[in-house]
Amino acid sequence: KAGVTQTPRYLIKTRGQQVTLSCSPISGHRSVSWYQQTPGQGLQFLFEYFSETQRNKGNFPGRFSGRQFSNSRSEMNVSTLELGDSALYLCASKLNEETQYFGPGTRLLVL
Amino acid sequence: DAKTTQPTSMDCAEGRAANLPCNHSTISGNEYVYWYRQIHSQGPQYIIHGLKNNETNEMASLIITEDRKSSTLILPHATLRDTAVYYCIVRVQDGGSQGNLIFGKGTKLSVKP
Numbered sequence: 001k002a003g004v005t006q007t008p009r010y011l012i013k014t015r016g017q018q019v020t021l022s023c024s025p026i027s028g029h030r031s032v033s034w035y036q037q038t039p040g041q042g043l044q045f046l047f048e049y050f051s052e053t054q055r056n057k058g059n060f061p062g063r064f065s066g067r068q069f070s071n072s073r074s075e076m077n078v079s080t081l082e083l084g085d086s087a088l089y090l091c092a093s094k095l096n097e098e099t100q101y102f103g104p105g106t107r108l109l110v111l
Numbered sequence: 112d113a114k115t116t117q118p119t120s121m122d123c124a125e126g127r128a129a130n131l132p133c134n135h136s137t138i139s140g141n142e143y144v145y146w147y148r149q150i151h152s153q154g155p156q157y158i159i160h161g162l163k164n165n166e167t168n169e170m171a172s173l174i175i176t177e178d179r180k181s182s183t184l185i186l187p188h189a190t191l192r193d194t195a196v197y198y199c200i201v202r203v204q205d206g207g208s209q210g211n212l213i214f215g216k217g218t219k220l221s222v223k224p
Binding site for chain 2 (some may be wrong): 004033035042043044045048056058088090092097098099100101102103104105107
């Protein structure tokens with residue numbers, strides 16, 4: 001069974017731009033969560049989607065948003081990029097309420 | 112905030128067992144202990160989880176104390192590829208806000224030849 005996939009793997013943007021990242025969960029998994037990892041703050045939870053609905057949300061500004069499609073694929077969007085948004089963005093999926101499995105991440109650099 | 116405490120770093124000789132401790136003194140009765148690891152710049156990799164009983168799989172063993180206030184992850188024969196940051200996390204298995212993973216700083220395990 002294929003794992004969680006994320007695209008693109010690397011991305012360079014400039015301040016003020018917006019970006020959309022994509023995540024395809026493991027087949028059959030309906031929950032997708034997003035995390036941000038930076039050297040200063042570590043791994044932090046952004047939000048979780050389940051059956052196309054946002055179920056949980058971390059403590060991030062409204063510039064960070066997401067959505068989930070009927071096939072469980074998810075996208076996250078960051079608008080008006082800031083230098084501090086440079087990070088590794090990780091997506092994780094899970095079946096029911098058990099173990100989350102992570103993708104390889106998208107590394108975003110904001111210049 | 113993370114509900115676990117782990118040593119910042121540990122060293123282990125290749126081929127020896129690596130024992131990674133974790134304190135979770137405020138763990139609730141319905142919280143599981145999960146272990147993940149992250150090899151440099153990759154996504155975290157699930158290792159093992161447990162509630163009360165000791166658990167073993169092809170990667171590792173998890174020993175949970177009887178009072179559940181601490182646990183130890185054991186890699187029986189560490190290899191250089193086991194060099195990573197290991198995260199111990201407690202979470203409930205439900206769809207609520209507590210069901211998500213709250214990562215601490217983890218333990219940086221360095222396996223040396």
